[in-house]
Amino acid sequence: MSNKLPTILSIGKATQDVFLKSEEFDPHKEGKVMYTHLPLGVKMEVEDVTFATGGNASNVAVTFARQGLHAKYMWTLGDDPASETVLHDLDREGVDTSLVVQDAKYQAGYSVIMIATNGERTILNHRGVSTGPRGAGIDFKAIEAADWIYPTSLANGGVELLAHIVNAARRGDTKVILNPAGPELAEPVKLKAILEDVDVLVMNKEEMSQLVEGKTLEELVRHGLHLCPVVIVSDGPNGVVASDGKTIVTAGMYEDVPVIDRTGAGDAFASGFLSQWVQGKSLKDSIIFASANSTSVVTKIGAKEGILHQGVTLHDMPIEEKHL
Ligand SMILES: Nc1ncnc2c1ncn2[C@@H]1O[C@H](COP(=O)(O)OP(=O)(O)OP(=O)(O)O)[C@@H](O)[C@H]1O
Numbered sequence: 116m117s118n119k120l121p122t123i124l125s126i127g128k129a130t131q132d133v134f135l136k137s138e139e140f141d142p143h144k145e146g147k148v149m150y151t152h153l154p155l156g157v158k159m160e161v162e163d164v165t166f167a168t169g170g171n172a173s174n175v176a177v178t179f180a181r182q183g184l185h186a187k188y189m190w191t192l193g194d195d196p197a198s199e200t201v202l203h204d205l206d207r208e209g210v211d212t213s214l215v216v217q218d219a220k221y222q223a224g225y226s227v228i229m230i231a232t233n234g235e236r237t238i239l240n241h242r243g244v245s246t247g248p249r250g251a252g253i254d255f256k257a258i259e260a261a262d263w264i265y266p267t268s269l270a271n272g273g274v275e276l277l278a279h280i281v282n283a284a285r286r287g288d289t290k291v292i293l294n295p296a297g298p299e300l301a302e303p304v305k306l307k308a309i310l311e312d313v314d315v316l317v318m319n320k321e322e323m324s325q326l327v328e329g330k331t332l333e334e335l336v337r338h339g340l341h342l343c344p345v346v347i348v349s350d351g352p353n354g355v356v357a358s359d360g361k362t363i364v365t366a367g368m369y370e371d372v373p374v375i376d377r378t379g380a381g382d383a384f385a386s387g388f389l390s391q392w393v394q395g396k397s398l399k400d401s402i403i404f405a406s407a408n409s410t411s412v413v414t415k416i417g418a419k420e421g422i423l424h425q426g427v428t429l430h431d432m433p434i435e436e437k438h439l
C-alpha cells in the first residue's frame with residue numbers, strides 16, 4: 116500500500132434527526148402493542164432535545180474523517196434546513212462534500228425520534244427527495260477515481276442505482292464495501308449479482324440468514340464467502356464472526372455498556388472496520404476497532420456523537436483467530 120491516505124467515497128441519503136425525550140412519553144400496553152399517547156389539542160412538555168444528523172452514508176463518512184482518512188460524501192441534497200444542517204455537520208467534521216449536488220428540487224430526510232421513558236422509541240420519518248434509479252447528479256467518474264466506495268441507503272435510487280454505482284466501481288478498479296439493508300434484501304437475485312463486484316460484505320445475523328443458509332454466525336460467514344472475499348456477520352451484543360478467506364475471527368462483546376441509543380451501531384461497526392482495513396490492519400485488529408467504535412456509539416444519543424477519534428486507546432476484548 117502506498118503512503119497516500121486512501122480516499123473513501125460514501126454515497127447515500129442523509130437526514131436531520133431530532134431526538135425528543137419526555138416524561139410524558141410513557142408507554143401503555145394495549146394488547147401486544149406498546150403506545151405512547153399523544154392526546155390531540157394538548158401541549159406536552161419535552162425535557163430534552165438533541166439535534167443530530169444521520170443517514171448511513173453521512174454517518175460512515177464521519178468515522179473515516181475522524182480516523183484521518185480522505186473522507187468524501189456524495190449525494191443529492193436541497194436547500195431545505197435539514198440539507199443545510201447535514202452539510203454544515205459534515206464540513207465541520209472534515210468530510211469533503213464537494214461532490215454533493217445541491218438543488219432546490221431535492222430534500223434531505225428528516226426524523227423526529229421520540230424516546231419514551233422505558234428507552235423505546237417512536238420515529239416520525241420523512242425520507243426526503245433524492246436522485247432516482249438512473250442517478251442524475253451522481254458523479255460516476257468520481258466513483259471510478261476513488262480507492263473505496265461505501266454506497267448505502269440510496270432512497271429513491273434503490274437497487275437499480277446501486278447496480279450502476281457498483282458497475283462504475285468495477286470499471287475504475289475501485290473497491291466496494293456493502294452493508295445491505297431492507298430494500299436490497301427484498302431483491303435477493305439482484306443483490307447477489309451486485310455482490311460479485313463487492314469486496315467486503317457486512318451484515319447482521321438476521322439479514323445474512325435471508326441470503327445464505329446457516330444457524331451460527333460461523334456457518335453464515337463460511338457460506339457468505341461464496342459471495343464475497345471478506346464477510347463479517349454481527350449479532351448485536353452477542354458478538355461477531357469475520358473471515359477474509361484465510362483466517363476466521365470470532366469476537367464477543369467489546370464492553371458491557373449502558374445502551375442509550377442504538378441508532379448508528381451498524382454504521383459505526385462497518386465503517387470502523389473499513390477505516391482500519393484500508394490502512395492494511397489485520398482482520399482481527401480491524402474487528403476490534405469496529406467493535407469499539409460501535410460500542411461507543413450506542414452510549415450516546417445520535418449516530419455520530421460516539422464515533423471514535425484517531426489515536427484513542429483501545430482495550431482487550433474476547434477475540435480469537437484461527438485458520439480457515
Ligand atoms: N447492546 C449493545 N452493547 C454493546 N455493543 C453493542 C450493542 N448493540 C450493538 N453493539 C455493537 O454494535 C455492533 C453492530 O450491532 P448489530 O449487530 O446490532 O448491527 P445492526 O443490526 O446492523 O445495527 P443497525 O441496527 O444499526 O443496522 C455490534 O457488533 C456491537 O459491537
Ligand SMILES: [Mg+2]
Nearest residue numbers: 294319381382
Ligand atoms: Mg445494520
